[in-house]
Amino acid sequence: MKQHLTTLLLMLTIMIATTSTIHSQSLTIPAPLRPGDKVAIISPGSTPGEENPEKAAATLREWGFEPVIGPNTLAHWHFYAGTVQQRAADLTWALQDPSIKAIVCSRGGYGAAMLLEPVGMATFQRNPKWIVGYSDITALHSAMVRAGVMSIHANMGGALGEKGANDSINLMLRDVLTGKRLPSYEVPGNAYNHPGTATGMVVGGNMAVFSSLSGSQQWDFLDRDYIQGRDIILFFEDVSESMPRVNTMLQQLRLKGALSQVKGIIVGRFTDYTYPRDDYEDMNQMLHDTLDGLGIPVCYDFPVSHDESWNYPMIEGCNATLDVTIDRVRLTFHKPGRPSKRHK
Numbered sequence: 001m002k003q004h005l006t007t008l009l010l011m012l013t014i015m016i017a018t019t020s021t022i023h024s025q026s027l028t029i030p031a032p033l034r035p036g037d038k039v040a041i042i043s044p045g046s047t048p049g050e051e052n053p054e055k056a057a058a059t060l061r062e063w064g065f066e067p068v069i070g071p072n073t074l075a076h077w078h079f080y081a082g083t084v085q086q087r088a089a090d091l092t093w094a095l096q097d098p099s100i101k102a103i104v105c106s107r108g109g110y111g112a113a114m115l116l117e118p119v120g121m122a123t124f125q126r127n128p129k130w131i132v133g134y135s136d137i138t139a140l141h142s143a144m145v146r147a148g149v150m151s152i153h154a155n156m157g158g159a160l161g162e163k164g165a166n167d168s169i170n171l172m173l174r175d176v177l178t179g180k181r182l183p184s185y186e187v188p189g190n191a192y193n194h195p196g197t198a199t200g201m202v203v204g205g206n207m208a209v210f211s212s213l214s215g216s217q218q219w220d221f222l223d224r225d226y227i228q229g230r231d232i233i234l235f236f237e238d239v240s241e242s243m244p245r246v247n248t249m250l251q252q253l254r255l256k257g258a259l260s261q262v263k264g265i266i267v268g269r270f271t272d273y274t275y276p277r278d279d280y281e282d283m284n285q286m287l288h289d290t291l292d293g294l295g296i297p298v299c300y301d302f303p304v305s306h307d308e309s310w311n312y313p314m315i316e317g318c319n320a321t322l323d324v325t326i327d328r329v330r331l332t333f334h335k336p337g338r339p340s341k342r343h344k
Contacts, residue, residue, distance in 0.1 A: 032179025043081030046109020055161025062165035106157035108135025138205030154313035196297030198264030200231030237268030269305035
């Protein structure tokens, strides 16, 4: 009996130690881009405007990279940029081709989540390279984080092409891609801010998209079992959603236990939303009523949104410190462990 008890205690100790190690490990940061590196431009979701890929490519060339436009980037199939098979083929190619060092999505729209199973977790895990995008591309960011690889929530093909190589926010993205520096942002405060300081792994993006992944244990970066024991800093934004719908998504996060691991919340800008005009003054007031009782630092109107002039690059899966006061907000990303090896 004593021997069995000793064996059981040993097994429990190993399980606890292993879980602690997994949760303390940093995600892989993709290798920085160098002059001449190839960058794929693909459309995992909806079809972009015809000028989008070429204009984005022009900006990438000005930065010293060699853009490669995917075969199906301008394809059409209903409201998607090609069939699931076509879009999955482009994403698989861009991930597996060792000459491609980063992936920039042309636009968001709809359909990126359809590619997760056809591409497969192993493909995301074995090919650590930056994926850039926002909105519907949040599904790919969630997959990358679950694969153990960091990803960049940022402006994509449209803004790169229209705003150009010297736009201040585009230059922030270039600096992350090239490893020049990790972001450290200081922005004005908001009267609704709940002051405090938190450190944790940054995840988030488009609220409707990551909420739709809830229950998909393999792909959801807010899966209860995955985030158990982790400190999380959650950011979110959305477009064309109603206040009741946004509140429902918050309750979904609470009921599945995700908010219990969240140590800080970054509320981006909600654009083109609908609301009863005789009720809440705006989206932030509604969110404040729900979030203030959590007792954690929360900031509002942070520069992440569908407004591409108010959409700072955020490194998904990277640890950061969030420092919130009424007057200002600081978000500082921390240098992780060694970057991934470059594929020759």
